[in-house]
Amino acid sequence: MEASILQRMINEAEPGSSIVLPEGSYSGYILIDKKLTIRADKTVLSSITADPAVVVKGDGAVLQGLAIKQGDADEETAAVLVQADNVVLMDLNIKTQGFGIMLRDANEATILNNEIAWKKIKNANGSISGQKGNGIDLYNSYSNRIEQNRIYNMKDGIYLEKGSQLSIKENRIYSSRYGIHCMYIDESQIVGNIGEYNFTGAMIMGVKDTRISNNSFLKQSWNVYSQGILLYDVQTSTVERNQVDGNRVGIYMERSSNNELKENSVNRNFIGIQMLNAENNKLHYNDFVANVIEAEAVNSKDNDIFHNYWDSAQGLDLNDDGISEIAYSINPFYQQLISDKPAFQLFFQSPGMAFLSSMYEGNRDQWTTDSSPFMHLNVAGDHISTLSDTGGEHVLSEKTFMLIIACMLLATASLIIIYTGGSKS
Template sequence: MKYLLSIFIALTLLLSYQYVLAEETVIPLQALIDQTESGETLILPPGEYIGGAVITKPINIIGEDEVLITSDGKSSIITISSNNVSITNLSIRDEKKQSDATVSIVGDNNYLGDISIETQGIGIKLLEAHDNTLENITITGDKNLSLGQRGNGIDLWGSHGNNIQSTTISHVKDGIYIESSKDNVVASNEITHSRYGYHLMFTEQTNLQGNISTDNASGMMIMGTKKTTADGNILKNNQKSARAQGILLFDVTEALIINNEMTENKIGIYMEQSSENEIKKNEMIRNYIGIQVKEASNNQIYHNSIMANVVQGQADQSANNDTHSNYWGNHVGLDTNGDGKSNTRYIVDPYFLSLTEDFPVFQLFFQTPGMEFLKLLLQTPSENWFIDESPLMDNPVVSDHVQTEKSNFVWMVSLSLVIISTGIFYTGVRKR
């Protein structure tokens, strides 16, 4: 009997010890934050912490390697409601299926860096939060959810002067969504496998610079904005919808679209109901449509490279744009005065595009003699034509991949000439 009693006591102590140990391995983050005074630094040793934490004072949180914070299943894992908070080097995993953001920011002048987030909702939400910096952040959504069920990667509303840079976002709804905000900088980010890479709504003076958007439904959706700058972005292979664009401009004024590369999208640049915009030094290569303009006026479109698209361009009810000095890959020009511009206009008749929109099967007959004959019989109205009055003879925009293709072509031609010359010389020697 004493033997059995001893075993029972030992098992009870052992189970009690394991329970305490399990409790200690998942540490409530809020308690540690509460113990940290304003201005102090909280260093988190490796381990797992449970969130639902609210930060109401300016502190620094630094995670050592292998720090993981998980959800309490009730609210955001971390909410920053103070100014001047810094959080770095954490991993956050949020498995709850709720509308709350994984990380919520409602304060100013905060810094988040070197953070990895797995979420089924919004990764980071900024609500009336200003002058914050988000840097070196990875956000991954649930690829098994439909686009409609996912949240945005980074979501800003009524937030001004924020800097979002060097983030990597995938499998979310919209990568970076900004609404009713101004003076935000979005630079050097990469977004893939989502709906819209970058989505602006009713913003002012947003700067999109050096970003990448690939394998999304559309690259950049810029809507209802003023004084947007999109400079040096790469928008490639965004084809996951019937009218996927590299860049869409809708109801946009005073934008500067410069030095961007739109490759292998359904439409390179699509602009509608927009005015007073400047579009220059962009590349539109191997898209179905290079550039398409609808009900847009008083825009400047020049020094762009538009080549190897199925349809180079189309304009609809957009006769009052200043379109000149672009390079069209299929234009055979004539420069009689040596100014680098063709004396013959480049005219894009969108007959083929208009026909295939109504009857997609006609895409099979592109550039066939029968299609050319039909085009002569059924001319489209001239207001639908895209006309460049002085197309460039040489490409003003030469990106790395275009330069590589050109170099490869020159190398192949040179090698061919060497082989041919050697063959001719050798044949001549043998005949002698």
């Protein structure tokens, strides 16, 4: 059936009224240009052109329950395009070859409980049509709520650029490039989201006065540059009570200052935290457990770091107050070495590299240091035994993980011997 049937119902409805779209499959697109509440009853709308399947231009419009299949999309085509204020989109099921939901100059919208995924289609010659876009893409839009959505296999799960007072809560994003990607936003809340098996869980850039709290970023590890949370040019923001587990790098900070990181659980990453040109931040009451390398820092000496737990630290508590009298200093040797000679990543955490790091004492007074590390966990550690399950795969147990690391060390030890032996000939 043609979507013109649905469009006729919309055109004939009085502003402010409610309509229910009839069951069935419809081909084409619809325009909502007035305040209406539109609910779908097993209604499927398929667009086979490069135009959006749904365009919303009516302030206060509500669209609920529609299944949308967006085909023949180019890079900038969205299944749903919103160009109005106070719009509500909820319970939509979107399969798209381009973008999912796109907001442009759209304020105070509610995007709630939608499922968005890339629609992979192979052509007769075996090529794949369409180009992945972002699941939810927001530009120059303010005071929006994006909550409880499930997004997977997209470019970026949620992309936010030029906005403020945004609420990004309880979304689940996996198998995408960046789970949550922020550019030039402020005064926003990123709370309770889950990101798994993405390139990076949260890419936070050019952000200020934002709270990043109670999120879980797990298993971002398939690329050498994968991170759980990346903070670049982030100012006066709070990163607290996040679970960052099983990533290539747990938390990466660069050119970021005047932020507070507290009560985060950073566990079983290859590198727990990396800091580069990050100054005047406050890091306290975080836990760093079972990371291959707990921390690396370069040109990041003026941070207030205290009362974190580092399971690799050599602590000594003489007065039984739970705080070590021995400071924990972050050795920058490995990070500086691989920035000059990237090929040395081959010897990551090898015995030879560990030995060279232990011998390095240059400019020790400028090393980033936890002045008073805790002797025990700050945050309850029960949640680090298992991770949430996306596709039936469970994270390895602690013992299995450490066994794999031991095998890696043996293998890299052999490479060190071969490398150093060859260099003498």
